[in-house]
């Protein structure tokens with residue numbers, strides 16, 4: 001399902017997003033989402049959560065995995081915007 005793409009973990013993605021927030025490269029989705037504020041970020045979390053649900057009911061395993069990756073990304077953006085890290089979440093798992 002993953003093909004030849006480089007696999008990254010949840011923590012590695014978060015580190016990448018922290019770096020985007022620090023360096024603010026042109027064209028970064030993360031910088032755009034951080035600048036757009038919590039209302040935008042929250043809508044994206046809900047939108048992607050809905051897409052995960054629909055994929056689980058109606059779409060392929062591959063589509064579900066892709067939607068789940070987008071939800072994880074959107075969750076990371078909202079955590080980053082609030083100054084939280086994955087560790088803050090892990091302690092509740």
Ligand SMILES: N=c1c2ncn([C@@H]3O[C@H](COP(=O)(O)OP(=O)(O)OP(=O)(O)O)[C@@H](O)[C@H]3O)c2ncn1[C@@H]1O[C@H](COP(=O)(O)O)[C@@H](O)[C@H]1O
Pocket residue numbers: 016017020027028029030031047069070073074
């Ligand atoms: N994993 C993701 C990721 N998942 C989802 N998205 C964003 O979510 C969009 C797709 O979600 P939608 O289904 O909402 O697509 P859409 O409605 O057609 O697009 P939008 O109108 O929402 O932009 C993508 O265009 C990205 O903007 C992501 N953007 C970035 N990443 C990773 O985050 C890292 C930093 O990315 P940049 O900040 O863009 O450099 C890189 O490793 C990226 O691979």
